Amino acid sequence: MTSLRRGQLSGFAAAVLFGCSAPLISTFTDSGSALSIAGLLYAGATLALAMVRLMKRRAKDESPLQRHDAPALAGVILLGGIVGPVALVLGLARLPAASSSLLLNLETVFTLAIAVLVGREHLGKRGAAAAALTIAGAIVLSDGSLGGANAAGTALIALATLAWGIDNNLSQRLSLRDPIQIATVKALGASLPMLVLALVLGHPFPPATDCAGLLLVGALGYGLSIWLDLLALRDLGAAREAVIFSTAPFVGGLFALVVLRDSFTLNLSVAAGLMGSGVVLLLREEHSHCHHHHALRHDHRHRHDPVAGNFHHEHEHNPQQLDGIDINQPFWHAHEHDHSPTAHAHPHVSDAHHRHPH
Incomplete structure (x- = not known):
């Protein structure tokens, strides 16, 4: 299997796991505070990744984190693990669901823009068309409406997506290191502050059975998804990974339809066509030319x-x-x-x- 195909499969697997986690999390939102729920999700991710690390032990074919990786790793934990989730929780409290879903699509836009403009990544015509189609599909899926939005809520959601866009690009730079190690440190660095803050502020925690469910969802939808996403970032770069990962809303909609028995909508079928076309374009993209290596x-x-x-x-x-x-x-x-x-x-x-x- 080529590194390109391996990265594409890892990216799709990450999108599937994360996409399925969103509708599942929605069934727990009334059982505790947003901060305690987010902390439990990342705690589940930490436990799952720690178990994988124990089973793998020290992989001789992976490069461990090094001292000079500390600034980028700190940025990943701070932006992706703390600023993003906290801004999201505060923004969701001020906005209706439809406008929140639409604004969350800014993550793909920010990731692509930073990767191409700052990270000097290349995205050809087919890649750009694939990005446009998948983003259009995500907008259709989220109803394309900003009705009920206010300035504060919109700014908070935009801040969250910008934090995740920077996180994705920093993670791509770190992806040469052991992905399991990176994902574990990120999940632990995100879960502890949120759980401690929820306890200090007296936020309610879900019942024991719901806590177990959230830990399981976090293990799959956050832990394994982060790990697979790092593998995709390593093999594809942040721009192409963003295109693939932007299919997660469609996966979530399909999961809600099949498993949670939500009603079928026209938006879901239109989004499927747009995103499917974008994926086909991306899979068929090939970029080749004479280039120099320093x-x-x-x-x-x-x-x-x-x-x-x-x-x-x-x-x-x-x-x-x-x-x-x-x-x-x-x-x-x-x-x-x-x-x-x-x-x-x-x-x-x-x-x-x-x-x-x-």
């Missing part, structure tokens, strides 16, 4: 193939780096390595090795 030294997971070779990872190894590895077979591992300056042409996306001018 000298680079970094540490991340990469693959060696003794038969097919590798465009970017032909370098020498010391015995410790190959300990326990059959070098006659394709293998993955992680270590610090150098990239020599080179120029070549092949299909690529805006991953860590292909952020260059176009």
